[in-house]
Amino acid sequence: MKASLALISLSLVLLLSTALTGCSLQAQGYSPATFALSNTQNTRLGQGVAKEALRHEAPSGFHLLGNGLDAFVTRLLLIEAAEQTLDVQYYLYHDDATAKLFTHYLLRAADRGVRVRMLLDDFGHDGQEKLFSALIQHPNISIRLFNPFSNRAMPYIDFIFRFSRVNRRMHNKSFIADNQAAVIGGRNIGNTYFAADEYVNFADLDVLGVGKFAQEVSGAFDQYWNHKLSIPIQQLERTAHPLALPAIRKQLADTSKNQRSLAYLARLESLQLVEELKHGELKLHWAEYSLIFDDPDKILNSTKDDTGHMAPALIALLDKAHSEALIVSPYFIPEDEGVKNFANWVKSGAKITILTNSLAANDVPLVHSGYASYRKSLIEAGVELWELQPTAKIKIKGQRDRSLSGSSKASLHAKTMIFDRDTLFVGSMNMDPRSINLNTEIGVLIYSEKLADFASEAFLEELPAHAWRLDLTTAERWWGQSEQLIWLDESTTPATIISRDSEPEAGRWIRLKAWFFGYLPLDSML
Numbered sequence: 151m152k153a154s155l156a157l158i159s160l161s162l163v164l165l166l167s168t169a170l171t172g173c174s175l176q177a178q179g180y181s182p183a184t185f186a187l188s189n190t191q192n193t194r195l196g197q198g199v200a201k202e203a204l205r206h207e208a209p210s211g212f213h214l215l216g217n218g219l220d221a222f223v224t225r226l227l228l229i230e231a232a233e234q235t236l237d238v239q240y241y242l243y244h245d246d247a248t249a250k251l252f253t254h255y256l257l258r259a260a261d262r263g264v265r266v267r268m269l270l271d272d273f274g275h276d277g278q279e280k281l282f283s284a285l286i287q288h289p290n291i292s293i294r295l296f297n298p299f300s301n302r303a304m305p306y307i308d309f310i311f312r313f314s315r316v317n318r319r320m321h322n323k324s325f326i327a328d329n330q331a332a333v334i335g336g337r338n339i340g341n342t343y344f345a346a347d348e349y350v351n352f353a354d355l356d357v358l359g360v361g362k363f364a365q366e367v368s369g370a371f372d373q374y375w376n377h378k379l380s381i382p383i384q385q386l387e388r389t390a391h392p393l394a395l396p397a398i399r400k401q402l403a404d405t406s407k408n409q410r411s412l413a414y415l416a417r418l419e420s421l422q423l424v425e426e427l428k429h430g431e432l433k434l435h436w437a438e439y440s441l442i443f444d445d446p447d448k449i450l451n452s453t454k455d456d457t458g459h460m461a462p463a464l465i466a467l468l469d470k471a472h473s474e475a476l477i478v479s480p481y482f483i484p485e486d487e488g489v490k491n492f493a494n495w496v497k498s499g500a501k502i503t504i505l506t507n508s509l510a511a512n513d514v515p516l517v518h519s520g521y522a523s524y525r526k527s528l529i530e531a532g533v534e535l536w537e538l539q540p541t542a543k544i545k546i547k548g549q550r551d552r553s554l555s556g557s558s559k560a561s562l563h564a565k566t567m568i569f570d571r572d573t574l575f576v577g578s579m580n581m582d583p584r585s586i587n588l589n590t591e592i593g594v595l596i597y598s599e600k601l602a603d604f605a606s607e608a609f610l611e612e613l614p615a616h617a618w619r620l621d622l623t624t625a626e627r628w629w630g631q632s633e634q635l636i637w638l639d640e641s642t643t644p645a646t647i648i649s650r651d652s653e654p655e656a657g658r659w660i661r662l663k664a665w666f667f668g669y670l671p672l673d674s675m676l
Contacts, residue, residue, distance in 0.1 A: 195331055202360070208437045208438055209439070216354075234265065249341075268282075272298040279387045319449075320446070332358070335565075353563060370443045435596075440595040461585075464579070468488070473500050475503070505617060519665070522664065618648055635651055
């Protein structure tokens with residue numbers, strides 16, 4: 151009996167040892183460095199951008215993508231327009247209709263001779279290794295996974311034995327066509343980001359940029375693509391069957407003909423954005439800018455070391471006095487220092503408006519619990535605090551509200567800040583400790599009064615119809631008077647109190663979870 155127990159114990163140790171070391175052994179393989187193609191000026195995109203750039207002194211032109219349907223179709227149109235190269239970098243890559251259609255178009259581009267490089271965080275690809283292993287059989291497609299899990303069969307074991315590493319993820323989102331046009335922002339690849347989910351759709355924002363901006367985004371992509379944490383999929387997974395690629399090609403082609411895909415393709419035919427871009431006719435906001443992104447070494451370095459971080463550039467903006475600031479963040483945990491900064495701004499005469507998710511709209515109740523403890527102090531500091539309603543349909547002014555679903559729930563996912571109506575930030579970074587200290591992020595600061603003012607007016611105009619404003623009032627309790635949170639519907643005159651001290655439209659179970667999470671000391675990981 152003892153011998154049997156000893157044998158079982160030894161087997162478990164050997165199994166665990168294999169699980170924990172598998173990736174480190176595989177990761178020693180050769181990963182050839184490749185870089186963005188620089189000779190793309192003569193592509194159709196390159197010629198169109200050059201034609202438009204001649205009319206402006208600023209180095210880059212920008213266009214906001216606030217509508218989910220158009221944000222997706224713009225990507226498809228850029229894939230179709232690409233002649234030499236496509237670079238794709240995302241945190242989440244879902245196994246759903248839009249992701250399949252996106253993949254179908256990437257494969258079509260590769261068939262035309264376009265080089266496709268796809269870099270995905272290993273956390274969020276829905277276990278699609280078989281798909282990726284088939285795709286890389288194509289000579290023009292390369293796929294790498296960033297910060298891969300050691301155990302390919304049971305990756306979540308790493309959260310027990312390698313938590314400090316696997317808890318830190320590549321949260322970047324970027325898409326570049328022919329090194330001439332780049333899209334960055336809050337959206338991953340999946341139905342919920344592109345107004346096509348049956349249950350939840352994210353209110354999000356991307357920015358399309360051309361000119362020098364696109365080349366700098368390519369440079370950021372190259373840093374991640376050639377980093378030691380970016381491992382080619384073939385080093386992590388078994389070689390696919392020789393007929394895997396033809397089978398995947400047929401599956402993706404069939405998916406492109408289903409009802410939902412056809413709805414996207416109908417919009418594909420009517421949206422002229424990329425055609426206008428190719429002919430130098432697209433109305434862009436040309437401006438100076440600063441591309442900011444985390445060095446990929448952030449994942450390896452101590453959380454106390456902010457060398458190569460993008461956060462200091464944003465914190466420097468937050469530390470300055472401003473006359474006005476609009477902050478949009480789905481996950482918002484300002485911490486005491488942030489509340490202090492906002493209080494100082496208000497004292498100097500600034501107007502501070504913050505939009506984040508209500509509990510009913512938040513897809514991560516744990517994060518909401520970290521934010522909720524700061525609400526009263528923010529309001530007391532003079533901040534105008536708003537929370538998105540779960541039935542909201544936030545859109546950019548001038549862009550129609552388009553959706554392929556009858557979803558009844560909305561959730562904020564845009565990460566945007568506007569300072570003094572002259573500086574606009576769009577990126578992947580939330581205003582929380584996780585984005586600042588743990589994950590890697592990317593974003594752009596655009597110095598344009600016209601674009602910043604346009605974005606400000608668009609959001610502020612939508613707030614009363616789609617968000618609740620929070621305020622404080624005095625309530626009579628059996629023990630005396632106390633401060634009470636209230637949620638106000640500002641779309642009515644006078645404003646209507648929707649709720650007092652109870653998260654509106656949130657069920658009992660989600661309220662209980664948020665209350666419980668609020669007592670856990672997890673702010674630094676949220």
